[in-house]
Amino acid sequence: MGIRKYIIASIVSIICILLFMTISLYDSATDPEQTKDAYESMLRMASLLITGTFLIMSAVLYAEIVIGEYKNRMVLIMYSYPIKREKLVAAKVILITVFVGISMIVAFIAAIIYLHIAEIKFDVLIDSVNISTVYQGLAKMAEQLIVLCIFSLIPFAVGLLKRSASLTIVVSVILLVLMQPIMGRSPSVLEFMGKVFCFAVIAAFVVLLAMRRGLEIRE
């Protein structure tokens, strides 16, 4: 149902992210007062843009596909099916997470390929690229994928509890702003795992609360 518009939105987002990276690369490569960008810093910029974009996109999807059904009363139909309500909502959450996750993977792969091609063809980075930089990019992608999957559940749960589409998006923006200071620029694996675990616990708590209290039909 209307998945085409979300696919188009993802593609447009990825193109915009690549354009932003192009401007940054072009600026630092052509301005004599600046030094060229390092691969790591460009990767960090790309990951921030990609995670931020898709965190907000997931919030929009939750607002439209889950919370919107309460607003437009389609939930009266959904809940009259012989299907457990928790299963219905969980299926939608999984579907949205998978869709956003795939979009994010595509975005990361596009960004990594783009950086490598740009460096090989135009020498726009201060360092050279090789197979280890590809792995470095893929590792960043895996890390951000975990962060997105966990973080995106918090706006969904808050939005469902409050039955507010706008609150879902606002919470995702707040998380996006807080994400960088909380997660740190280059955390160690242990530090990253610890922080992710803490957020996973918080996300699990709010999701459980939303599943217990947020599924009823309010008059």
Place this chain on the structure above:
Amino acid sequence: MAKNILECHNIVKEYDKHRVVDGANIHVKEGEIYGIVGPNGAGKSTIMKMILNLVPHDSGEIIFDGKIINAKDYEYLSKIGSLIENPYFYENLSGMDNLIIHMEYLGLNDVKIVEDAMKIVSLPLDYSKKVSAYSVGMKKRLAVARAIISRPKLLIMDEPTSGLDPQGMLDMRRILRGLNQDFGMTVIISSHILSEIEQIADTVCFIKEGEILEEIAMQDIIEKNAAYIELSVDSVEKATGLLENTLKIEDFKVMSEDIIRIYDFNVEIKEINKVFSKNDIGVNKICRKENNLEDYFFLIEEGVNCV
């Protein structure tokens, strides 16, 4: 005698300490058309939502098809088709596509089922016209088609004729009667329009401010309250005195400054006439009248003994 497919015993629902359904008792026989009638805000939709577990009941018991329904139950919903509040659809999809999605949610996988449902409600098998372009009447019929896809035992229709023109109302009644007679579906229909229920229901349940006033077979209404005697007199005061003291009639009601209705049929019209003329009361008109559902509702609402 048909068994009850649905029973509600003393069900209660409160919203913010306001009791919207207060100890409702409902008994729906298999194969009948059961009408719930009452003014807006009486609790009709809430009762239907409680039956469907869309809202949980605070207390009481709902038994469907011999089994007690608990707040977390959902399997029984495969045997119930419903239209609650308004016909909600994915407006950007066609009617057929909406029904196909519904069919898939029900675990069915045969487009012919959808086509059959569309034919029953006389809608075209159109994949191109979006629901947003449908008229109210078409949406209502589409909602009925959606409700009958799984060929349910029980059909719950919340004000299915509201917003329809007279022809639309007629069509809807014909569709529901057809589903009841041809497919043996039990139908629960709610309306605030008494004449609507009168024309279709086998059993009527009157509800007001969350309380069930009476649950009665339509046939019983016809038999027990088929008529009343209406008098037009020139002195209501004197006439009521005579009715009470001389004719010993207590079951009557003063309708206006010259009209009295008598609901007691133990007395003959000629007897009333005789007493009134003997006491110099001018009788302008005296006749037996048919009692319709609307009259009956107002009688039970005001507590007049109709039985």
